[in-house]
Amino acid sequence: MEKNKHVNKGLIFVLVAIVLLVISIFIFYNMKSNVTDEKLAKETSSESQKKDKKPTISSTSTSTSTTTTITTTSTSTTKKITTSKTTKSTTSTTSVTQTIREVASTTSKGFKVEYRAGAYYIGGILIANKSYPLDKDYIPSGTHKQASSSTTHCADCIIEDGYLAFQKMKEAIKEKGIILWIQSGYRSYSLQNNLYNGYVKRSGKQQADTYSARPGHSEHQTGYAFDVCASKDGKNYPCITSSFNNTEPALWLKDNCYKYGFILRYPEGKENETGYKHESWHFRYVGVELATKLYNNGSWITLEDYLGIDSKYDN
Numbered sequence: 001m002e003k004n005k006h007v008n009k010g011l012i013f014v015l016v017a018i019v020l021l022v023i024s025i026f027i028f029y030n031m032k033s034n035v036t037d038e039k040l041a042k043e044t045s046s047e048s049q050k051k052d053k054k055p056t057i058s059s060t061s062t063s064t065s066t067t068t069t070i071t072t073t074s075t076s077t078t079k080k081i082t083t084s085k086t087t088k089s090t091t092s093t094t095s096v097t098q099t100i101r102e103v104a105s106t107t108s109k110g111f112k113v114e115y116r117a118g119a120y121y122i123g124g125i126l127i128a129n130k131s132y133p134l135d136k137d138y139i140p141s142g143t144h145k146q147a148s149s150s151t152t153h154c155a156d157c158i159i160e161d162g163y164l165a166f167q168k169m170k171e172a173i174k175e176k177g178i179i180l181w182i183q184s185g186y187r188s189y190s191l192q193n194n195l196y197n198g199y200v201k202r203s204g205k206q207q208a209d210t211y212s213a214r215p216g217h218s219e220h221q222t223g224y225a226f227d228v229c230a231s232k233d234g235k236n237y238p239c240i241t242s243s244f245n246n247t248e249p250a251l252w253l254k255d256n257c258y259k260y261g262f263i264l265r266y267p268e269g270k271e272n273e274t275g276y277k278h279e280s281w282h283f284r285y286v287g288v289e290l291a292t293k294l295y296n297n298g299s300w301i302t303l304e305d306y307l308g309i310d311s312k313y314d315n
């Protein structure tokens with residue numbers, strides 16, 4: 001019995017060994033044939049890369065299609081860039097045409113006209129009107145809050161002196177029970193572009209030009225100007241509309257803003273000088289000295305009249 005057990009064990013061992021050997025041979029053979037396949041595939045692929053559709057070449061063909069995709073993408077990107085470049089150059093060409101437009105070096109009233117860092121200064125005063133545009137990239141500096149290239153609008157991005165003066169004016173009008181605030185301060189070129197185009201769609205170019213500045217021509221891009229709104233006893237006055245004109249805050253501002261260095265930029269009856277309809281809510285900081293001159297004892301003189309300049313578009 002013991003001998004039989006040994007024989008059986010020996011047989012099982014031999015069988016297991018044979019099975020293992022067969023498996024090893026099978027695996028070895030398979031590996032070899034794979035390598036051959038790969039070699040073949042590589043050779044075929046180098047011979048006919050474009051036509052071959054063997055799975056092994058799929059990686060190559062994938063990379064080819066990826067390259068194509070990238071090329072397509074880069075082509076469309078290039079196209080996009082080109083388009084935006086074209087747009088940009090068109091825009092800058094327009095603004096360049098505007099900025100290098102023939103302007104006298106002195107105005108009819110003898111003020112010096114200078115162009116520096118994207119803006120016109122006349123008699124040392126930054127001017128943005130229909131005749132004197134700002135560069136589309138012009139962003140004011142020295143403002144209470146600094147605007148960046150991504151800022152579209154900012155009530156506090158007002159020249160620091162003007163901002164501080166506004167706080168004083170706000171305190172003064174508060175004695176009348178009126179709460180005053182800046183509704184619209186700095187506005188970027190792009191925002192003005194959107195606003196203006198919206199107005200043009202709504203009422204046509206000719207009409208829009210009487211109450212909205214074309215991009216680059218808005219005083220809101222200078223950081224010196226803002227539109228105010230007001231309330232009293234918890235009730236808001238009409239805001240940025242002609243209905244504000246004869247309200248208590250509008251009348252107070254018209255006769256007191258100069259004390260803080262502000263001017264009523266677009267006075268009534270001066271449309272031909274400023275190029276805009278009367279705006280009882282739009283103020284511009286120029287400092288107390290000049291503001292007092294322009295207040296002219298209640299008969300407002302426009303900046304255009306004072307400096308001897310126009311406010312007219314070329315077209």
Ligand SMILES: [Zn+2]
Pocket residue numbers: 220225226227281282283
């Ligand atoms: Zn305004």
